[in-house]
Each structure stands twice: as structure tokens, then as C-alpha cells.
Amino acid sequence: MDQYEKTLEQRRRTDLSFFGRIMANVSHEFNNVITVIGELSGLLQDLAVLAERGRPIQPEKLQKVTENITRHVARGKELISNMNRFSHSVDEPLADFDLRDTVRNMEILTHRLVERRQATLDYRQPEEELRMLADPFAVRHALFTCLEIGMGASSSTPALSIELRPGEKETDILLSSDAAGNAIDEGESWRLLLSTVKDLLGGRAALEKGENGFMIRITIPTKTENA
Amino acid sequence: MEDGLKVLLIDDEDDLVSTLVERLEIRGVYAVGVNTGNQALEQVRSGDFDVVVLDVKLKGEDGVEVMKRIKQVRSSLPVILLTGHMSQEASEAGFKAGAIDYILKPINLDDLILKMNEAINLYKK
Numbered sequence: 001m002d003q004y005e006k007t008l009e010q011r012r013r014t015d016l017s018f019f020g021r022i023m024a025n026v027s028h029e030f031n032n033v034i035t036v037i038g039e040l041s042g043l044l045q046d047l048a049v050l051a052e053r054g055r056p057i058q059p060e061k062l063q064k065v066t067e068n069i070t071r072h073v074a075r076g077k078e079l080i081s082n083m084n085r086f087s088h089s090v091d092e093p094l095a096d097f098d099l100r101d102t103v104r105n106m107e108i109l110t111h112r113l114v115e116r117r118q119a120t121l122d123y124r125q126p127e128e129e130l131r132m133l134a135d136p137f138a139v140r141h142a143l144f145t146c147l148e149i150g151m152g153a154s155s156s157t158p159a160l161s162i163e164l165r166p167g168e169k170e171t172d173i174l175l176s177s178d179a180a181g182n183a184i185d186e187g188e189s190w191r192l193l194l195s196t197v198k199d200l201l202g203g204r205a206a207l208e209k210g211e212n213g214f215m216i217r218i219t220i221p222t223k224t225e226n227a
Numbered sequence: 228m229e230d231g232l233k234v235l236l237i238d239d240e241d242d243l244v245s246t247l248v249e250r251l252e253i254r255g256v257y258a259v260g261v262n263t264g265n266q267a268l269e270q271v272r273s274g275d276f277d278v279v280v281l282d283v284k285l286k287g288e289d290g291v292e293v294m295k296r297i298k299q300v301r302s303s304l305p306v307i308l309l310t311g312h313m314s315q316e317a318s319e320a321g322f323k324a325g326a327i328d329y330i331l332k333p334i335n336l337d338d339l340i341l342k343m344n345e346a347i348n349l350y351k352k
Binding site: 038157 | 284
């Protein structure tokens with residue numbers, strides 16, 4: 001295996017690992033959704049059995065339980081639909097997409113990971129469409145790596161925010177954190193981010209450290225050069 | 228009916244905890260549900276529970292670490308781990324840290340009650 005093949009193999013493994021982590025996280029959350037729905041429907045069965053034994057069912061109780069079931073079904077549906085969009089992002093290495101939706105897709109899929117880290121993620125979605133021609137999977141990978149770097153910085157409850165700044169030829173994705181800039185790990189994750197942004201998206205990434213936190217700036221061409 | 232059984236449930240899914248508490252109470256089990264490790268410790272310190280059912284993945288907390296803290300307060304309290312997917316390594320780590328059993332999500336309530344009773348009986352011996 002020559003150096004090029006080794007690099008390619010490494011890239012494949014890294015991408016697969018990212019894909020696997022997202023899938024594992026979503027399957028875990030989906031299992032929670034099924035579990036809650038199972039218990040709520042079990043409660044309805046319990047109430048029916050009690051009614052058979054003479055204890056009247058309160059209509060407002062039934063209403064509350066069915067509303068909860070509907071809410072969790074919607075939660076599951078949102079997860080599945082976003083998982084599906086994520087899975088299809090590997091279909092084409094170059095696609096036309098709205099960056100706002102891509103970021104929202106990752107926000108939903110990483111929600112539990114962010115919560116488990118006791119972090120918060122604020123995403124201010126621009127009102128206007130932000131069309132891009134790029135590798136949609138690589139954009140997701142870069143966003144995820146950014147989030148990991150942000151969550152990994154030593155703050156007990158990191159407050160993260162994502163902002164998109166569209167330009168004529170380039171678009172900036174900014175991830176800000178309230179964690180001290182010197183706490184950021186510029187190791188493997190940072191190298192992975194640089195490689196994803198440069199090699200797959202033809203862009204660049206920069207780290208800006210400040211007194212009140214740090215910001216990762218990903219700059220990618222709105223249309224990939226070889227498109 | 229499981230009269231007299233007192234269980235502490237810990238899971239960060241609020242609707243799961245409240246529904247399980249309600250379903251257990253219908254079956255005569257006294258149940259208290261909480262969402263965090265710190266709330267669980269408060270309950271263990273002040274309550275007289277027979278068994279704990281604890282989710283291994285809490286928001287910002289490792290359930291096994293929470294179990295260790297519970298065991299520091301009451302080492303004789305049996306803990307059953309609640310998990311979505313229990314790998315061999317994870318179950319070994321859980322048992323090593325003091326769990327008496329585990330149950331997979333989605334939950335079979337009859338199995339859970341059976342496991343709770345078994346756990347209590349084992350600790351009595």
C-alpha cells in the first residue's frame with residue numbers, strides 16, 4: 001500500500017467512525033423514544049384493566065397520556081427523518097444544498113451528545129436560504145468535529161453557538177465557545193478538522209482565542225472549484 | 228401486588244420516570260423517580276429504599292459512577308442498571324462496580340419487578 005492509498009484508507013476509516021458514532025447515538029436515542037412510548041401505552045392498558053375492575057377512567061388522564069404518546073412519536077419521526085437525510089448525505093460527493101438545513105440536521109442528531117456533555121448549543125439560523133455546492137457529508141463531518149472540539153474544551157458546562165456568515169464566494173461557519181481558548185485540544189481532532197475542511201471542501205479553518213472563550217472559523221467556497 | 232417494595236428510579240427521560248412510577252404504584256410498589264445523580268443521592272440519604280433502578284447513561288453523568296456514590300452512602304442497597312444496549316464490557320464494568328443485575332430498554336415491567344424482588348432476596352441472604 002503506497003502513501004496515497006494509506007491516506008485514503010485512513011480517511012475512509014475516519015469517515016466511517018464519524019458515521020458510526022452518529023448512528024450509535026441516534027439508535028440510543030430512538031430506543032429511549034420507543035421505551036417511553038411503550039411505557040405510556042402500557043399505562044393505557046393498566047388504566048383499561050383498572051376500569052374493568054370498576055375504577056373509572058378520568059378523560060383528562062387519557063388525554064394527557066395520548067398527548068404524550070403523540071409528542072414522542074413526533075420526536076421519533078424527527079429523529080428518523082434526520083437520520084435518513086444524514087445517511088443520504090454520502091450519496092454524492094458534490095451536491096447542491098441549503099447549509100442552514102445541514103447545520104440543523106447535525107444539531108438534531110447531536111442533541112443528546114451535547115446534553116450528555118452538559119453543554120448547550122445555540123444555533124442562530126439565518127432567514128435567507130444559503131445554497132452551497134459542496135460535499136454534504138464532509139460539511140457534516142467538519143461540523144461534528146468542531147462540536148467535539150468545543151465540547152472537549154475544559155468547561156464544566158460549555159455554552160456553544162453556531163453562526164453562519166454567507167459571503168459572495170465563501171461562507172463562514174463559526175463555532176463559539178465560552179471555554180478558555182487555551183483549554184482547546186489542538187491534537188487529533190483539530191488535525192482532522194483541518195484535513196476535512198482543506199482536502200474535502202477546499203476551504204480553511206482557523207482558531208481564534210480570546211479572553212472570554214474561543215471561536216473556530218471554517219471558511220468554505222460556496223461553490224467547490226472543480227464543480 | 229408487590230406491597231411494601233420501595234424503589235428509587237433514576238433516568239434522565241422525565242416521561243419515562245413518571246410513567247414507570249405510576250405503573251409501579253398501580254402494582255402496589257412504592258416508587259420515587261428522579262433525573263440526576265445528585266437527586267438520587269439525596270433520596271438515598273433520606274429514604275428507606277429496598278432497591279435502585281439506575282440508567283447507565285444520564286445527562287452529563289456516568290450511571291456507574293452514580294452507582295458508586297450511592298454505594299458509598301448505602302453499600303447494602305441493591306442496584307439494577309437500566310440500559311439501551313449492554314455490551315459485554317459494559318456489563319462487566321457494571322457488575323464489578325456493584326450492580327446486582329441489569330435490564331434492557333424497552334422495559335418489560337413484569338421482568339423488572341421480578342428482578343427487583345430477586346435483588347432484594349439476594350441481599351437479604
